[in-house]
Amino acid sequence: MTSDAGEKAMLEVEDLTVTFRATASTVVQDMTFRIDKGATLGLVGESGSGKSMTALATMGLLPPGAEPAGSVRFWGEELLGLPDRAMRRIRGDRIAMVFQDPLSSLNPYYTVGFQIAEAYLAHRGGNRRQAMRLAAEAMDQVRIPDAGRRVHHYPHQFSGGMRQRVMIAMALVCEPDLLVCDEPTTALDVTVQAQILRLLADVQETTGAGMLFITHDLAVVSQVADSVVVMRHGRAVEQGTAEQIFSRPAEEYTRQLLDATPRLDDDVDLPEPIREAR
Numbered sequence: 485m486t487s488d489a490g491e492k493a494m495l496e497v498e499d500l501t502v503t504f505r506a507t508a509s510t511v512v513q514d515m516t517f518r519i520d521k522g523a524t525l526g527l528v529g530e531s532g533s534g535k536s537m538t539a540l541a542t543m544g545l546l547p548p549g550a551e552p553a554g555s556v557r558f559w560g561e562e563l564l565g566l567p568d569r570a571m572r573r574i575r576g577d578r579i580a581m582v583f584q585d586p587l588s589s590l591n592p593y594y595t596v597g598f599q600i601a602e603a604y605l606a607h608r609g610g611n612r613r614q615a616m617r618l619a620a621e622a623m624d625q626v627r628i629p630d631a632g633r634r635v636h637h638y639p640h641q642f643s644g645g646m647r648q649r650v651m652i653a654m655a656l657v658c659e660p661d662l663l664v665c666d667e668p669t670t671a672l673d674v675t676v677q678a679q680i681l682r683l684l685a686d687v688q689e690t691t692g693a694g695m696l697f698i699t700h701d702l703a704v705v706s707q708v709a710d711s712v713v714v715m716r717h718g719r720a721v722e723q724g725t726a727e728q729i730f731s732r733p734a735e736e737y738t739r740q741l742l743d744a745t746p747r748l749d750d751d752v753d754l755p756e757p758i759r760e761a762r
């Protein structure tokens with residue numbers, strides 16, 4: 485099926501299905517998508533549609549009792565069914581994650597520099613001094629002012645937006661090929677959200693990483709994604725280029741989602757693709 489022979493896709497998800505055995509509920513069904521290096525796939529859909537389960541299955545982080553089926557290939561290697569040890573080697577290194585709530589992912593008792601350095605040392609080894617220097621560089625890369633001093637600060641000494649930058653720095657420290665972002669800006673106010681989105685776009689441009697970007701907010705996805713998958717009840721109801729989805733949605737459900745985007749009421753704040761789609 486590959487058009488350009490020999491060229492492996494970075495991430496290929498095929499017929500991914502996730503079932504909770506106890507309740508026999510299938511929360512993700514037959515999801516198929518592909519992300520190339522440097523590209524961003526936006527995964528949108530209402531709460532409970534299965535976005536996070538799709539991401540967690542991709543990273544081998546499903547909660548106990550949830551069983552994946554289908555295929556998740558990363559540079560051609562099947563990840564589903566990979567032993568924990570092997571998956572842990574990939575996760576945080578080649579595939580890194582950014583979640584909604586940085587406070588629950590950061591340890592309050594260690595400096596952020598220490599934690600970023602740990603993320604590096606866990607995968608690459610080497611000495612702590614060098615890792616701390618890389619931590620400062622990563623913090624500088626995500627434009628935390630005065631990074632050389634801020635590495636020695638604790639999570640609570642940062643604002644919400646700066647903490648999310650710390651998480652992005654931690655995700656970037658091993659220079660991953662794929663960044664999985666699950667609602668990374670949802671907890672932030674609109675101005676900070678816009679800054680983080682711009683930062684992610686810049687980071688992607690400089691590092692060439694691919695991105696799986698999850699959000700319930702179509703306005704956000706229109707700002708970051710090249711292609712979009714719209715999910716509902718665990719299934720993809722529509723997928724296509726961002727341009728197609730925003731200007732010529734084929735499905736009624738996608739149209740409803742577009743109509744329900746709060747900022748549609750306020751032309752001034754509308755991202756261009758959605759403004760044009762109106």
Ligand SMILES: Nc1ncnc2c1ncn2[C@@H]1O[C@H](COP(=O)(O)OP(=O)(O)OP(=O)(O)O)[C@@H](O)[C@H]1O
Nearest residue numbers: 504507509511530531532533534535536537538700
């Ligand atoms: N332990 C569980 N047992 C059974 N079903 C579960 C369990 N945990 C989650 N689910 C169900 O899985 C479905 C998909 O959840 P998921 O977290 O992927 O949704 P989501 O699209 O990320 O929603 P949100 O936008 O609120 O984050 C939901 O309907 C949820 O109720």
Ligand SMILES: [Mg+2]
Nearest residue numbers: 535536537666
């Ligand atoms: Mg979710």
